[in-house]
Amino acid sequence: EAGVVQSxxxxxxxxxxxxxxxxxxxxxxxxxxxxRQNLGQGPELLIRYENEEAVDDSQLPKDRFSAERLKGVxxxxxxxxxxxxxxxVYLCASQGGNTGELFFGEGSRLTVL
Amino acid sequence: xxxxxxxxxSLIVQKGGISIINCAYxxxxxxxxxxxxxFPGKGPALLIAIRPDVSEKKEGRFTISFxxxxxxxxxxxxxxxxxxSATYFCAASRExxxxxxxxxxxxxxxxxx
Numbered sequence: 001e002a003g004v005v006q007s008x009x010x011x012x013x014x015x016x017x018x019x020x021x022x023x024x025x026x027x028x029x030x031x032x033x034x035x036r037q038n039l040g041q042g043p044e045l046l047i048r049y050e051n052e053e054a055v056d057d058s059q060l061p062k063d064r065f066s067a068e069r070l071k072g073v074x075x076x077x078x079x080x081x082x083x084x085x086x087x088x089v090y091l092c093a094s095q096g097g098n099t100g101e102l103f104f105g106e107g108s109r110l111t112v113l
Numbered sequence: 114x115x116x117x118x119x120x121x122x123s124l125i126v127q128k129g130g131i132s133i134i135n136c137a138y139x140x141x142x143x144x145x146x147x148x149x150x151x152f153p154g155k156g157p158a159l160l161i162a163i164r165p166d167v168s169e170k171k172e173g174r175f176t177i178s179f180x181x182x183x184x185x186x187x188x189x190x191x192x193x194x195x196x197x198s199a200t201y202f203c204a205a206s207r208e209x210x211x212x213x214x215x216x217x218x219x220x221x222x223x224x225x226x
Contacts, residue, residue: 004156033213042119042202042216043157056213091156100145102214104156 002026004105006092012111018080021108025073025094032069033102034077035091043091049075082112116140117205119217126224132190134220136203139184143205147214148177148188151200160201161188193224 005024013019025032030051035043046065048056051072060067064083069075079086089107118137126132138146147162163170163177163186170177176189190197200221204214 040219042117042204042219043214044216045213048213093156101159104158106154106156 004092004094004103006090006105006108008108009106010109010111012113013082015084015112016081018078019082019110020076020078021090021092021110023075023077023092023105025075025092026096026103029094029096029103030072031095032075033093033095034067034075035093035104037089037091037107039088046077046090079110082110084112086110087112116143116215117203117217119203119220121220122218123221124223126193126222128193128195128224128226130193130224132188132193132197132222132224134188134201134203134222135185136187136205136217137183137185138205140205140207140215141184142207143215145206146177146179146186147204148175149202149204149216151202151219157202190222193222195224195226198222198224 007022032049034046036046037043045059047060047067049069052069067077089109091104091107093102093104095102116139120135148160149157150160151157161172161175163179165181168179174191179186200219202219203217206214
């Protein structure tokens with residue numbers, strides 16, 4: 001069974017440029033999360049989806065961040081415009097089944113110059 | 114508000130030794146306490162988890178000890194191996210939140226050969 005797939009793995013951009021990250025969750029997992037992980041820190045929740053509905057986006061900086069999960073499967077996270085402080089690893093995780101275990105992708109490392 | 118506090122930030126252990134990582138939480142509504150292991154360039158992966166109805170859970174060389182009254186839990190790695198060198202995160206979540214995890218800040222473990 002394929003795991004959570006994220007792309008791109010690495011992205012380097014100039015500040016004020018836009019960037020987008022894509023996530024394909026494990027098949028059948030209805031719950032999808034985007035986390036941000038700063039260097040040397042634990043992941044911090046940005047947004048949670050139940051199917052196509054964003055049920056918790058309270059930690060998403062809505063002035064520059066947006067996310068969508070069309071058809072309740074793949075998801076994209078966009079930053080426009082990017083700032084220096086956005087440099088981090090953006091992790092996608094999906095959840096499903098009886099255990100409720102979260103499965104993480106390998107992350108997308110963003111560097112803003 | 115940091116709801117899960119983790120210590121130490123880094124830990125160096127000799128091969129065969131015991132690694133101990135501690136976490137404390139504030140929210141008494143938390144009822145699920147997992148530990149995640151993260152290797153460089155990878156996403157976190159579930160290692161072991163406990164619920165507050167038991168005080169200890171063991172899986173192979175990994176043991177979680179849980180103290181509900183003190184609101185603390187810890188990870189013990191027995192017979193530590195160089196392959197255990199990774200960053201470990203404790204986390205917590207509460208019932209009804211689709212296991213929306215709050216993570217600690219992480220412990221970088223180095224096991225010397």
